[in-house]
Amino acid sequence: MSTQQTTYDIDTQHIWHPFTQMKDYANVLPINIVRGEGIFLYDEKGNAYYDTISSWWTNLLGHANPELADALARQAKTLAHVNFSGFTHPFAADLVKKLIPLLPKNLTRVFFSDDGSTTVEVALKMAFQYWQNSGKTKKTRFTMLTDAYHGDTIGAVSVGGVSVYHKLYKPLMFETFMADAPHCANCPHKKSDYTFDAENTQCNCECFDSMESTIKEHHDELAAVIVEPILQGAGGMHIYPPEYLRRLRKTCSEHNVLLIFDEVATGFGRTGKMFACEHAGVAPDIICISKSITGGTMPLALTVATEEIYSAFYDDWHSQKTFFHGHSYTANPLACAVSSKCLEILERDNLPDSAHDVMNYFHEQLRSLTQYNWVADVRYRGFVGAIDIVADKNTNTPLPENARLSWTLHRTAFTHGIVLRPLGNMVYWFLPLIVTKNDIDNIMRCSKAAITDALSDVLG
């Protein structure tokens, strides 16, 4: 039996994939990826695919990056794991030492966990307990945005705003306040046709009104506001102006509400700055980071808080202010070592700054997509670009409701040597920092061919 048959047989019989209706694979097989190198993934037949989504937004410096691989191998022969409650180790210390200078100055206390969802859980519990420990016991609730995505565990789902993923679980969630997210693509005050132009027009951030009134009305009960700064990822790759964050920071400070930035997707250069909040020049009270932190090699997440928040937990043991939270793999040395190496490479190669030319080139290519009548909106920041697909922009005709472009395009893209994973009718590229102009040419050519094919398929 070949390896291929074995993998498929076992997969079909036993494996349950994430975010997947398994029946979709009753008659087609998932692609069997056996190897990665740079921006490419390779299947068992040796076919190469441009990984334009950086393997679920995690890969930063290319697949099977030799420097990261060496760091990981070295660490595996030194110390793979040790309980982080009662022990410390140089691998965590080294990572923290490299990370702190990259973060906004006020963020100095690092709590380790494993993935995007857990860093959000930690942030929520931390914010909640901060007020409990400080005697403001009524401040127990959270505000988030429509279309927010913060992970799939129940706390993270409670602050989620994407109804397809979240609605069903409502009976399990805690109650929150939801403010309307900025939506430049459908801005009622819109002075430009495309989101990428929104900042060049006189945007007054009228969209902040909903958040502002929520905070003003409920600040007595509010522990924190949580947002994905600049880029709302899984909710539709919505990109919004920095001014929104500046106003949010100001309003939270004025009303004694903590501000949490979820930079799980945006961290480590993906939006063209080390962290997306730098676009606005504002700092949160708590930041959540994960995904790219290890370059896409190991699960690791950090929740970083201010000294002020930390002090509210620091007391005699009997005061019962301890933060009772932790995971088996907290500060796993393998993840720490490979993450340290990743940060070292970013510094040595002056990333993301040294990639600005490539980024601008990417943006030019994206803007040129406005010539197609199937492109309704174009938006981008750094290495992230997105377009909304319609049947015909000129006649304002959306795709038929049952079209399911995302599935058709995902499958069609493989035949063009490319990984695309649209969210609904939105196609995006979430590129690694090592992408070249030549890659971008090829990615755009393959993407256009795949989209054209998929559209003729769904429109019949």
Ligand SMILES: *Cc1c(COP(=O)(O)O)cnc(C)c1O
């Ligand atoms: C992916 C993501 C998460 C969840 O991360 P997981 O590692 O999938 O649990 C949280 N927040 C944002 C903004 C994300 O994009």
